[in-house]
Amino acid sequence: MQILYVSTSCSQRLANKLFEETHRDPGFQIVKFTRLLLEGFCHNSACVESLCGISARTKRFFWKEPNEVINNVKYQYIPFVNLIFIRQLCVQIGAFFKTTSWIFRTRKHAQNRIIIHDVLANSACSGSKLAADIWNVPTCALVTDMPGLSAIEKAQNKKGYYNHFLHTRTKQILRRINSYSSYILLTEQMNSVINTNHRPYVVMEGLVDTSAQLAQSTIAKTFPRVILYAGALVEQYGVKAMVDAVLQSSHTDIELHLYGDDKDSGFANYIRSCAARDKRIVYKGVAKNEDIVKAEQSASLLVNPRFTNQEITKYSFPSKNMEYMVSGTPLLTTCLPGIPEEYNDYVYLFDNETTEGYAKKIDEIMNLSPEDLQCKGKAAKEFVLKEKNHIKQAQKIITMLKTIVHDK
Secondary structure (H helix, E strand, O other), X not given: OEEEEEEOOOOHHHHHHHHHHHOXXXXXXXHHHHHHHHHHHHHOOOEEEEEEXXXXXXXXXXXXXXXXXXXXXXXXXXXXXXXXXXXXXXHHHHHHHHHHHHHHHOHHHOOOEEXXXXXXXXXXXXXXXXXXXXOOOOEEEEEOOOOOOOHHHHHHOOOOHHHHHHHHHHHHHHHHHOOOOEEEEOOOOHXXXXXXXXXXXXXXXXXXXXHHHHOOOOOXXXXXXXXXXXXXXOHHHOHHHHHHHHHHOOOOOEEEEEEOOOOOOOHHHHHHHHHHHOOOEEEEEOOOHHHHHHHHHHOOEEEEOOOOOOHHHHHOOOHHHHHHHHOOOOEEEOOOOOOOHHHXXXXXXXXXXXXXXXXXXXXHHHOOOHHHHHHHHHHHHHHHHHHOEHHHHXXXXXXXXXXXXXXX
């Protein structure tokens, strides 16, 4: 099968380069998710090209990167002039012509090819979708988040043209989303909202790297024990409640390590102020994914305190939960409605989504032995490696895609 994958995600090499240039998170989680998915397709005998219109910030006025091939995936990058609105237009036009080029290059495989769009990459997908429609090539929408419901967008609380831009972008995505041949969704709840025309779909809540079985978690028996959070540092994700819970905890021999970007919300200032007065709060800032993975493997407990009362939680499966589980370190999380019940046996769950409830649960788990924690983490790792590895998840998607291209 010939697959063209259109998104804002670049290779791991380029993500690291962008991080060194800007010292901002270029979307490491998205890059990792995309890399595993594309390599999973390759393991299932697909020929994969990735077309990227990067969304990461860059200081370069004219952005251009050479194409590259990594682990059998060909990455193509759309150049652009780095000016507001001009950048989006460049990406849209570039995606149209590069998609058209791919269509002509793969015309011998017309009955066995498909274009997959990460629909949140609005500029690149709009240009690519136009080319696909003109040449009657089937398309599949990958929906990793519900357009317009992002807590990060709300946390930014920007005014004027920026809000207008987000509103316009959301309308464009929603208008285009009904025109796809098939869908890859992160939760079952998405289907009734996204797939209104009842087209073929598959639920793929996440995936892990099979090579992670080689790494071993080492639950620390020394003190202080580390509780780790890695992700967006915004209050809406329960991060403030988690920080306050550690401050209230009766355990003085623990540290909460926080990795991530506050997405310009200013919340990092609160974390810094807490760290200044209590050594149990440690702000790590933005780090490369490989460094975070090593930290996860040596921590005692990983946390996802995201509140479940937000509408968006029905339509999301946090990718960090998969990364947490495959690390071998136990995960403490809220019972998010978008996460299937089959996961609950392999994680610890918060009973009460308040600061007091978080503090009580942390104290309860920190009273367990390192051996108990190791056992819980090992069971979670074995589960996701067996059932949710990137080769098996990609195979499930390809099985669905083959029914689309053969019916076209």
